[in-house]
Amino acid sequence: xxxxxxxxxxxxxxxxxxxxxxxxxxxxxxxxxxxxxxxxxxxxxxxxxxxxxxxxxxxxxxxxxxxxxxxxxxxxxxxxxxxxxxxxxxxxxxxxxxxxxxxxxxxxxxxxxxxxxxxxxxxxxxxxxxxxxxxxxxxxxxxxxxxxxxxxxxxxxxxxxxxxxxxxxxxxxxxxxxxxxxxxxxxxxxxxxxxxxxxxxxxxxxxxxxxxxxxxxxxxxxxxxxxxxxxxxxxxxxxxxxxxxxxxxxxxxxxxxxxxxxxxxxx
Amino acid sequence: xxxxxxxxxxxxxxxxxxxxxxxxxxxxxxxxxxxxxxxxxxxxxxxxxxxxxxxxxxxxxxxxxxxxxxxxxxxxxxxxxxxxxxxxxxxxxxxxxxxxxxxxxxxxxxxxxxxxxxxxxxxxxxxxxxxxxxxxxxxxxxxxxxxxxx
Numbered sequence: 001x002x003x004x005x006x007x008x009x010x011x012x013x014x015x016x017x018x019x020x021x022x023x024x025x026x027x028x029x030x031x032x033x034x035x036x037x038x039x040x041x042x043x044x045x046x047x048x049x050x051x052x053x054x055x056x057x058x059x060x061x062x063x064x065x066x067x068x069x070x071x072x073x074x075x076x077x078x079x080x081x082x083x084x085x086x087x088x089x090x091x092x093x094x095x096x097x098x099x100x101x102x103x104x105x106x107x108x109x110x111x112x113x114x115x116x117x118x119x120x121x122x123x124x125x126x127x128x129x130x131x132x133x134x135x136x137x138x139x140x141x142x143x144x145x146x147x148x149x150x151x152x153x154x155x156x157x158x159x160x161x162x163x164x165x166x167x168x169x170x171x172x173x174x175x176x177x178x179x180x181x182x183x184x185x186x187x188x189x190x191x192x193x194x195x196x197x198x199x200x201x202x203x204x205x206x207x208x209x210x211x212x213x214x215x216x217x218x219x220x221x222x223x224x225x226x227x228x229x230x231x232x233x234x235x236x237x238x239x240x241x242x243x244x245x246x247x248x249x250x251x252x253x254x255x256x257x258x259x260x261x262x263x264x265x266x267x
Numbered sequence: 268x269x270x271x272x273x274x275x276x277x278x279x280x281x282x283x284x285x286x287x288x289x290x291x292x293x294x295x296x297x298x299x300x301x302x303x304x305x306x307x308x309x310x311x312x313x314x315x316x317x318x319x320x321x322x323x324x325x326x327x328x329x330x331x332x333x334x335x336x337x338x339x340x341x342x343x344x345x346x347x348x349x350x351x352x353x354x355x356x357x358x359x360x361x362x363x364x365x366x367x368x369x370x371x372x373x374x375x376x377x378x379x380x381x382x383x384x385x386x387x388x389x390x391x392x393x394x395x396x397x398x399x400x401x402x403x404x405x406x407x408x409x410x411x412x413x414x415x416x417x
Contacts, residue, residue: 146288157339193289
């Protein structure tokens with residue numbers, strides 16, 4: 001049974017594609033799934049840093065495509081998980097070094113040895129995006145509950161359908177429940193209504209993401225992190241488990257719980 | 268009283284900027300998806316009113332032509348075009364036959380049939396099969412038989 005290849009994309013930059021890819025990779029490894037992560041952002045290498053593997057890079061994706069090394073040589077094994085690998089991006093300026101068919105070929109070679117192949121797409125809608133989606137079996141669109149991110153996500157969803165890789169699934173990242181309650185942030189329902197694709201996960205804004213990136217230890221390894229828990233839940237859903245969405249509302253105080261109990265009795 | 272408790276429990280969503288964001292997004296995405304920016308829609312609306320005005324008198328200010336979305340793939344144009352009350356514009360017999368239910372005493376609303384968002388559809392509906400023939404004169408004769416404007 002071959003691997004499932006999932007491309008993580010967004011349209012807009014900075015919404016959390018790399019963070020999501022890294023954390024899902026680690027979360028899947030914790031579920032004993034074999035995973036390989038591919039950084040498809042040529043020229044702007046990032047996935048290695050988030051995973052803490054930046055000083056282990058010898059070869060990269062472009063070296064593989066241009067046959068300067070074997071595929072295995074470019075695969076960096078994670079320190080902690082023996083079945084988690086990274087193929088880093090090149091830091092060249094030539095974005096045409098890789099073509100969509102190159103990507104398909106690389107991914108096909110990986111299929112038999114892994115359960116999941118996660119491809120971290122660059123931002124934008126040009127060649128980097130097309131390279132990243134070419135080998136995908138499924139596409140995960142990351143967005144933030146914010147107007148420009150949602151608009152770009154919509155555009156990318158349209159392009160995904162045009163490439164016949166739809167329907168995509170949605171992850172809403174950096175959600176702030178308190179702001180939603182105040183009416184100052186789009187809710188998950190709002191975003192899902194607008195984009196009209198299936199919701200795969202909701203990840204709350206979590207300060208712990210930054211120190212995690214600082215130390216190169218993905219936040220999902222921190223069991224007390226809410227974002228980490230959300231990533232773990234998404235990984236479980238990818239693995240076929242049915243997982244309820246996290247209760248993101250701030251927990252009610254005792255008085256409010258009492259009142260809510262009274263009210264539900266009346267209803 | 269229910270409103271008070273709802274607020275305590277944080278159930279009401281106050282009319283904050285999120286409502287505005289949702290409305291603005293729905294508006295802009297509709298135009299994005301069918302590549303019809305609001306300015307072009309405005310031009311199209313003016314041309315539609317001009318064409319209809321050749322046949323019946325309409326009030327430009329009461330006309331509402333807007334994009335509506337059913338889901339990602341089903342977008343349509345909905346038009347409400349009230350006719351002027353009490354004024355009987357000069358009409359030919361053929362036009363009377365086409366709008367049998369309207370008299371000069373009533374306001375009439377006309378809903379344009381759905382205009383689908385794929386360009387191919389709209390092109391197909393505009394060109395009758397005969398238009399592809401090479402004989403131009405024949406085309407003009409056929410066009411006037413079909414009641415199309417020149």
